[in-house]
Amino acid sequence: MSDAEAVAALSSLRGIGAWTAEMILLFCMERPDVFSFDDLAIQRGLCMVYHHRKIDRRLFEKYRRRFSPFCSVASLYLWAVAGGAVER
Template sequence: MSFSTPLTSHTQATAHLSLDPVLAEVIARVGELPVLTPTPDPFGTLIRSVTGQQLSVKAAASIHARVTDTLGEVNADTLLATSGDTLRGAGLSWAKVRTVQAAAQAAKTGAVDFAHLAAQDDEDVIAALLPLPGIGRWTAEMFLMFALARPDVFSLGDLALRQGLARLHPHEAPADVLARWSPYRTLAARYVWADNARVKAGGQPV
């Protein structure tokens, strides 16, 4: 993955992805998806992502609200000034306490330059985040997709994406399919997720 600027429209992307007739049918079924925009607060977005890991959307929102209420403002200074016991009391696991405080320390020391991540290549962003405890490649790729709005990310570390890819193209190597979908693999991933949800809800698979 290399650096690519966020999309301002899906017109060209959907036209490209629709060259794959299987994905074209998914796009037609799912309909238009909202355009992703880069976050103005990469650090805060990463912290929110960490607090919500392995939780339902409702539970993640509740815990993030409790963390925000506890800190007043979620930033590196407030996280470092708050004890682990206090963060644990706000609902974070000890593993997540370690992760968010390590991220705060990295932000303060400049080990991770959150303000300039948007100007870095995709792999450089991943390399900057992976040394943080509790941050794996999947989390870094989700950060690229939803915090930086990078248009060409497809996480094979995501079980649902792997399953959706195998369902849509059972007789092709994933690398070959993803090569066709580039440089709009983020939007393709979002359509695969949406189609997975439709099938799970009882819709007919493509």
């Protein structure tokens, strides 16, 4: 299954939304190209690294294309940045 198909299949289960499905793809299925717009830490990391005030869908897709096919690695680094691994 593609990532989109897997997210759709998992999201059809009761209690699992898109973000949860994407985290299952990232951590359980170890998919290499997962980049979740609904993850606030990723958005915060992008804002901190690239000095944006807010990340909209269009800007997020720009970064998705830039990081692809290694969005999962970018997600891990952006979580670290948002969590305080580097100073502002």
